[in-house]
Amino acid sequence: MTTREDLAKWDAQDPLAPLRDLFDLPAGTIYLDGNSLGALPRATAARVQEVVTREWGAGLIGSWNSAGWIDLPHRVGDKIARLVGAGPGELVVADSTSVNVYKVLKAALAIAAADAPGRNVILSERTNFPTDLYVAQSVAREHGCELVLIEPDEDPADRLDDRVAVLMLTHVNYRTGRMWDMAGITAQAHERGIVTVWDLCHSAGAVPVDLTGAAADFAIGCGYKFLNGGPGSPAYVWVSPRHADRFAQPLSGWMGHAAPFAFTTDYEPAPGIARYVSGTPAVIGTAALECGVDTLLAAEPYGGMVALREKSLALTRLFADLVDERVSGFDIESPRDDEQRGSQVSLTRPEGAYAIVQALIARGVIGDFRAGQSGLPDILRFGVTPLYTRFVDVWDSVEHLRQVMESDEWRDERFSQRLAVT
Ligand SMILES: Cc1ncc(COP(=O)(O)O)c(C=O)c1O
Structure with missing residues (x-):
């Protein structure tokens, strides 16, 4: 013993x-609660202090350029990408998980409507995290779709039929910690023309994730759990390069515009993942998130x-x-x-x-x-x-x-x- x-x-x-x-x-x-709120990295307090006093206090508005604030969501996004098997320029830090669920579900439905028209089911699981289900309920109402939920003992593969437009699963379940086989389920969904959305809240920084290897379609996740970004840390969104340029996401704010500082009247989405940014990035929170993500990247030399x-x-x-x-x-x-x-x-x-x-x-x-x-x-x-x-x-x-x-x-x-x- x-x-x-x-x-x-x-x-x-x-x-x-x-x-x-x-x-x-x-x-x-x-x-033992880093799956809810990650612990404080030693580097965070000094970095946040620096952002507040030097970059904001002394640098004032010039810090959008001189301190690189404008690129921060992409820079930190690229670091998170390394933890989830995504490429540079494919993942961006933005908004909250709930808001990003809305964006990607709408985009996923648009792709399903174009590639496999006439489907009206969003398939998810009863024990998915409630925010995912609540947002999916709104999206289903907006689209005249039905939200169908599998039970905890069911295999999503058994419910993939040609009524299903989008399969939305949380990779690691918040209640039980049960992990789905992302690559296997995505392949089965694709065989039936179904678009996949993966919530990585309990996966990124906790388990190896390979979005590219799994040929996944969309993924979202939060920054405050295993990424150690701090309370209310901004979230992130990843869209497969196969889809990123195909549709504008619905929260078409100016920061996802192709030329935000042209101040034109009409929306024109930025190329790629940049269009998934909506409004002004949360600079202080994203700087703290970077310190959290760095703690995971610090493990790279150790395997x-x-x-x-x-x-x-x-x-x-x-x-x-x-x-x-x-x-x-x-x-x-x-x-x-x-x-x-x-x-x-x-x-x-x-x-x-x-x-x-x-x-x-x-x-x-x-x-x-x-x-x-x-x-x-x-x-x-x-x-x-x-x-x-x-x-x-x-x-x-x-x-x-x-x-x-x-x-x-x-x-x-x-x-x-x-x-x-x-
Ligand atoms: C799987 C999952 N999705 C979403 C959320 C929360 O979403 P938000 O970051 O918008 O509060 C949680 C929070 O614990 C979660 O576990």
């Missing part, structure tokens, strides 16, 4: 261990996403095994199969999930809780971030969980009071 001493040795031998120093982590805290993935799998496997061995009363909702698991372990229990997470947080072990929906159970989520999560952190977290359960500490009334953000 594995002991804490064994795990301390694993940490001592871990070639990725030095990357933890890139983060400013509070002492006495085990942070990059492949090495991070190997460690992530070892961490999540360990977490699940230790829960099996040392704690009773929980089911493990995340897939046991490495191929199908993202960078988190989700547990379920008939009662007390919220209170147990709160009791752990009071002990300095930060995971989170996601309410059950549509007959699905409440979930305790524990995300691992191989850049900074240590093997002993996994041991200590499970030990805290064991103690919280055995002492009934979680039943203390204060842990049941729901906060605004769970």
